[in-house]
Amino acid sequence: MRSTLVRSRRLGSVTEAVGxxxxxxxxxxxxxxPSVEVxxxxxxxxxxxxxxxxxxxRMMTKAIxxxxxxxxxxxxxxxxxxxxxxxSIFGAALGVPVRLVMPSNVSKARKDIARAFGTExxxxxxxxxxxxxxxxxxxxxxxxxxxxxxxxxxxxPNNPLAHYHGTAVExxxxxxxxxxxxxxGIGTSGTIVGTSRRLKEHTRPIRCVAVEPTEPLHGLExxxxxxxxxxxxxxxxxxxxxxxxxxxxxxxxxADRLAREEALHxxxxxxxxxxxxxxxxxxxxxxxxxxxxxxxxxxxxxxxFAPMKWEKRYLW
Amino acid sequence: MPVVRIPTPxxxxxxxxxxxxATGATVGELIEDLEKRHPGIRDRLLDEKGVRRFxxxxxxxxxxxxxxxxKTELKATDQISIVPAIAGGSxx
Numbered sequence: 001m002r003s004t005l006v007r008s009r010r011l012g013s014v015t016e017a018v019g020x021x022x023x024x025x026x027x028x029x030x031x032x033x034p035s036v037e038v039x040x041x042x043x044x045x046x047x048x049x050x051x052x053x054x055x056x057x058r059m060m061t062k063a064i065x066x067x068x069x070x071x072x073x074x075x076x077x078x079x080x081x082x083x084x085x086x087x088s089i090f091g092a093a094l095g096v097p098v099r100l101v102m103p104s105n106v107s108k109a110r111k112d113i114a115r116a117f118g119t120e121x122x123x124x125x126x127x128x129x130x131x132x133x134x135x136x137x138x139x140x141x142x143x144x145x146x147x148x149x150x151x152x153x154x155x156x157p158n159n160p161l162a163h164y165h166g167t168a169v170e171x172x173x174x175x176x177x178x179x180x181x182x183x184x185g186i187g188t189s190g191t192i193v194g195t196s197r198r199l200k201e202h203t204r205p206i207r208c209v210a211v212e213p214t215e216p217l218h219g220l221e222x223x224x225x226x227x228x229x230x231x232x233x234x235x236x237x238x239x240x241x242x243x244x245x246x247x248x249x250x251x252x253x254x255a256d257r258l259a260r261e262e263a264l265h266x267x268x269x270x271x272x273x274x275x276x277x278x279x280x281x282x283x284x285x286x287x288x289x290x291x292x293x294x295x296x297x298x299x300x301x302x303x304x305f306a307p308m309k310w311e312k313r314y315l316w
Numbered sequence: 317m318p319v320v321r322i323p324t325p326x327x328x329x330x331x332x333x334x335x336x337x338a339t340g341a342t343v344g345e346l347i348e349d350l351e352k353r354h355p356g357i358r359d360r361l362l363d364e365k366g367v368r369r370f371x372x373x374x375x376x377x378x379x380x381x382x383x384x385x386x387k388t389e390l391k392a393t394d395q396i397s398i399v400p401a402i403a404g405g406s407x408x
Contacts, residue, residue, distance in 0.1 A: 105399060126399055127323045127334065216325035217360050219370020219401050228325060248370050 033281035050299035056086030058162035078133035081110035088117035154232035160194030168198030189235040208240035219248040344386035
């Protein structure tokens with residue numbers, strides 16, 4: 001990996017700090033699978049603090065190249081948080097004004113982060129979830145299409161392409177032929193679809209596993225329960241091999257364990273991804289006596305609500 | 317009768333309705349009544365320890381965690397909202 005060759009980097013812009021995130025071995029939470037290597041790819045090392053930096057930056061730079069963004073056009077999108085932070089930071093870096101629609105029950109931390117970069121936030125009904133925010137954006141853009149650029153992370157091919165050209169290449173760089181399994185959650189599905197497409201082109205077979213919540217009403221923020229959701233246009237069932245379903249409780253408990261046992265304070269969707277990776281590792285240990293599993297750690301835990309401790313009231 | 321606002325992920329259980337009626341002197345009783353009217357909804361909201369960690373139930377503007385939890389008393393005019401702790405996906 002690049003970090004082994006270059007001790008420190010000098011960058012011309014914060015946008016250059018996206019990608020090349022580290023893989024960290026998880027020995028303690030995977031101790032029941034000692035023959036299997038389990039790694040977390042720490043996407044919180046991106047400058048915006050999450051995996052969403054990759055897709056947001058690529059969607060924005062490609063739009064600028066194609067003349068769809070720039071000259072004062074406002075970037076608008078719906079987001080439950082991390083993508084909004086990414087748009088906000090790169091909006092500031094690239095001189096692009098940003099306006100975001102999010103359900104009002106998104107954590108205060110992320111509203112505050114987006115605002116810090118000068119982003120304007122429009123709230124949608126928390127009862128309608130992320131799909132309500134999508135509908136709200138579409139209405140705003142339909143009324144005034146000349147004012148806005150709507151990247152639409154759920155439909156933009158540059159979302160999965162960011163992972164095809166970035167995330168997957170970095171994982172193969174680091175692990176090469178050792179890699180046997182890749183695990184990522186389904187949100188927009190950009191990470192799982194884009195990364196899996198590239199890993200499937202590798203000379204050796206790599207099994208790609210998507211993670212989704214077991215129930216429609218869940219607490220794994222950022223993940224989509226596909227059977228009850230609008231299926232994103234970029235989603236492609238054929239890109240990966242199987243879907244594992246994880247309960248909110250298992251995801252949350254693994255997030256807690258990662259902090260205490262691996263010193264990684266991560267969000268709940270990352271907890272769910274690592275939970276799935278450890279389950280796969282346990283099976284591999286029993287049946288194959290070896291293997292190498294990479295799970296995406298999407299962001300840090302401090303970006304999330306602690307259930308109602310600090311955020312007693314929502315804005316309705 | 318108190319009105320209960322239902323978030324989109326649970327509307328498959330309420331015949332797509334975003335508001336339903338239910339009775340009960342407390343929030344706990346109201347959820348039992350909801351279960352009779354819309355079977356399956358209780359397990360989405362409660363586990364053996366009470367309200368599931370990622371589910372918030374509001375009476376008016378107040379989270380019942382800051383009132384008396386499932387023992388929070390209800391008036392006929394109260395509006396109860398079931399709010400996901402997060403902004404997840406929802407119905408088509």
